[in-house]
Structures are given as structure tokens and as C-alpha cells.
Amino acid sequence: MTIPSYVPGLPAKGAALAGFQQVELPGKERVQPLWTIPPPKRTADPAEYLRRKSRAIRNGSGLHPGWLDARTVEEALDLVVEHVWQEVGATLMGTELRPVTGPERAPAQQIAAAGTAQEWDSGLGVRVRLRAAPDATLRDRCRELVGRLGDLELDLLLDLYELGSIDDAVARVLLAWREIGALTEWRTVVLLGxxxxxxxxxxxxxxxxxxxxxxRQVWQAVRDRIEPPGATVTYGDYSTVHPRSGEVRPGGGATFYEKPRYTTAEHFLISKGAEWGQDEPSHMKTLAARIVGDSEFRMSRSAGERWLQAQADPAVAEDPGNPSVWVEKGHIQHITFVADQVRDADR
Incomplete structure (x- = not known):
């Protein structure tokens, strides 16, 4: 396994899968996503949903290194094993995705994930969720998990989820690392938020x-304070979507606005235009022109930039797209840029 320089946490939805496919080499070689299967509609047939979703993952990213977390659909663990883990690996070339477990999950899930990792000879991701300060049982639960997994190669995925206070997030990571960092020789340590x-x-x-x-600010603070000195903490984020995007069931009633988005060195540039699907005139060309005119805009760097440039061009016919397109283009430019940004930070 090659060690990634960037790990985007992506929901296994059409926009993210299509966006990742369009990220170009060589930057893509440094990226290893953490894919999360979103929960299905309550009316969906579980077996068919998992079969369809796993095939989309396999076709969209299955031969590219990364991790696959089925936490949101693991109530039916036998279906996950049959229609996700086996389906994703069912090609002549195999898969480069590693299954994921965590200390809060049932022993049956942990054992099943370990069995899949052994079958794929891939190693296993251990996702430790840090939405709040780690409690006193974290070390014990992680020690039990590590003991249950045997001699597998393990990747530690420290997941801060939604970020607010930088100081609080840094404190959570450092406390968690003090509790579990020495439990095993982690192959990779990733910080997500x-x-x-x-x-x-x-x-x-x-x-x-x-x-x-x-x-980015939390990662910069943590990587300089982790013990022992010199330990590598790989940068991870949720690209240009909120962490909840991979955990919310699809449903009606949501209001969408034109939302082109862009990533600079320290900020997101996020536009809010007309309400999608209504009769309000589009604001996309004006908003895209604002982004393209920013001093940090990277002209023609990726398909994401080229789409924004076309939107901003008054000579191009107006076609503002839809919510899926805005998310897809946001992923393309973000992943392309951040892969280079973290590479340069490591030099």
C-alpha cells in the first residue's frame, strides 16, 4: 500500500463518484478517498440498494486505493457482506478499497470486516469518531478491537466530523492520540474534519x-504537536460538502439554491443564487464571474475551473445546471487543488 497525502471523506453518491473520476493524474495518485455508503430511502429494498450502490462504487472507484465504510447500512450485516464487500471485490483485478470498522461497532461487524480484509489482503481502516472529547472507555474499546483483529495491518482514521472551535478540535485529537496512538503500529494515521x-x-x-x-487549520496545529515527533498525520476533509451529506436519508422537502463553490488556500468561496426549480431568474453567471475573478482562481486547472469559466462567460449560453452538477464540479476542483496543496506542505 502506498501512503496517501490526502484523504477526502466522500459519500458514495453520483456527484462524488463522477467528480472523483474526473480528477486528473498525477494528483489523483496521491489521493485515497474514504467512501461512505449513504443510507437508503426507508422504502428501498435493502438487498437491491446495496447491490446497486456497491456496483456504482466498484465501477467508479473500486480499483483506486481508499477505504469503504458501510456503517450507515450495517443493521443488515449479512447483506453488507454479500452485496457490498463481496460485490466490490468481485472483479478479476480485485479491489484497492479497504473495509472499515470502529471501536463502537458490534463485535460481529468487527469480525466480518476483519475477515474481508484478510480475504482481500488489504488491511483494515479503524474509524474513531471524535464528535466530542474522548471518554474514559476509548482506550479499552480500542484495545479490545485491536486484539480482536489479530495481525492485520491497520489504518487509524480520526474523524472530528463537523468543526467549530479549532482549539477544542485540536484538544480532542491530541487526547485521543494519547489514549490509542501506542496501542499498535498504525500503518496510516488520517485526520478528518x-x-x-x-x-x-x-x-x-x-x-x-x-x-x-x-x-486545514486543525491539521496544521495537530501535525506539529503529535507525539512522537515526526509521526505522520495525513490530511483529510469532507471536500466541498458537509459531513452529514453521507449520513442523511434522501427525501423530499429540501430547498436547493444555485451554489457554485470554490476552494482557495484558506477559504471556501460559496455562492447562493436562485432557488432551484422555481421561476426566479438565474444568478449563476454573475456568481461564477465573482469566483473566476478572485485572485486565487486557478484558470483552467481542472474540469471544475473550466466549468466555472464557461458559466462566467457571457458568450456561452446560460445553463446553470442542477444541485448534482454544482456538487460534482466542487469536488473536482477541490480534490485537484488539495492534492497539490498538501504535497507542497510536506516538502
Missing amino acids: GSFPWGAKELKDHDLTVWPRLE
Whole structure:
């Protein structure tokens, strides 16, 4: 296994899978996503949903290194094993995705994940969720998990989820590392977190909002304070979506706005235009022009930039797209840029 320089946490949805496919080499070689299967609609047939989703993952990313977390659908563990883990690995070339477990999960899930990792000879991801300060039982639960997994190669995925206070997030990571860092020789240590806003309530109407990338600031603080000195902490984030995007059941009633998005060195540039599906005139060309005119815009760097440039061009016919397109293009430019950004930070 090659050690990644960047791990985006991505929901296994059409926009993220299509966006990742369009990230170009050589930057893509340094990226290893953590894919999360989103929960299905309550009316969906579980077996068919998992079969369809696993095939989409296999076709979209299965031969590219990364991790696959089925936590949101593991109530029916036998179906997960049959229709996710086996299906994703069922090609002549195999798969480069590693299954994921965690200390809070049932022993049956941990054992099943370990069995799949042994069958694939892939190693196993251990995702430790740090939404709050680690409690006193974290070390014990992780020690039991590590003992249950035998001699597998293990990757530690420290997941801060939604970020607010930088100081609080740094404290959570350092405390968790003190408790579990020495339990085993972790093959890879990844720090995940996301600050991209959920919904559009916090965004300016028909305008551009500059939003800080808190996950980058937390990673910069942690990597300089981790013990022992020199330990490598791989940067991870949730790209240009909120962490909840991989955990919310699909349903009606949501309101969508035109939302082109862009990533700079320290911020997200997020626009809020017309309400999608209504009769309101589009604001996309004006908003895209604001992004393209930013001093940090990377002209023609990826398909994401080229799409924004076309949107901003008054000579190009107006076609603002839809919510899936805005998410897809956001993933392309973000992953392309961050792969280079963390590479340069390590030099």
C-alpha cells in the first residue's frame, strides 16, 4: 500500500463518484478517498440498494486505493457482506478499497470486516469518531478491537466530523492520540474534519460568502504537536460538502439554491443564487464571474475551473445546471487543488 497525502471523506453518491473520476493524474495518485455508503430511502429494498450502490462504487472507484465504510447500512450485516464487500471485490483485478470498522461497532461487524480484509489482503481502516472529547472507555474499546483483529495491518482514521472551535478540535485529537496512538503500529494515521456549511441559511443571498477552512487549520496545529515527533498525520476533509451529506436519508422537502463553490488556500468561496426549480431568474453567471475573478482562481486547472469559466462567460449560453452538477464540479476542483496543496506542505 502506498501512503496517501490526502484523504477526502466522500459519500458514495453520483456527484462524488463522477467528480472523483474526473480528477486528473498525477494528483489523483496521491489521493485515497474514504467512501461512505449513504443510507437508503426507508422504502428501498435493502438487498437491491446495496447491490446497486456497491456496483456504482466498484465501477467508479473500486480499483483506486481508499477505504469503504458501510456503517450507515450495517443493521443488515449479512447483506453488507454479500452485496457490498463481496460485490466490490468481485472483479478479476480485485479491489484497492479497504473495509472499515470502529471501536463502537458490534463485535460481529468487527469480525466480518476483519475477515474481508484478510480475504482481500488489504488491511483494515479503524474509524474513531471524535464528535466530542474522548471518554474514559476509548482506550479499552480500542484495545479490545485491536486484539480482536489479530495481525492485520491497520489504518487509524480520526474523524472530528463537523468543526467549530479549532482549539477544542485540536484538544480532542491530541487526547485521543494519547489514549490509542501506542496501542499498535498504525500503518496510516488520517485526520478528518469538515467545516463546509450545511444548507444555505448562513450564506448571503445572491452573493459570495467567504468561509474559513477550519479543517486545514486543525491539521496544521495537530501535525506539529503529535507525539512522537515526526509521526505522520495525513490530511483529510469532507471536500466541498458537509459531513452529514453521507449520513442523511434522501427525501423530499429540501430547498436547493444555485451554489457554485470554490476552494482557495484558506477559504471556501460559496455562492447562493436562485432557488432551484422555481421561476426566479438565474444568478449563476454573475456568481461564477465573482469566483473566476478572485485572485486565487486557478484558470483552467481542472474540469471544475473550466466549468466555472464557461458559466462566467457571457458568450456561452446560460445553463446553470442542477444541485448534482454544482456538487460534482466542487469536488473536482477541490480534490485537484488539495492534492497539490498538501504535497507542497510536506516538502
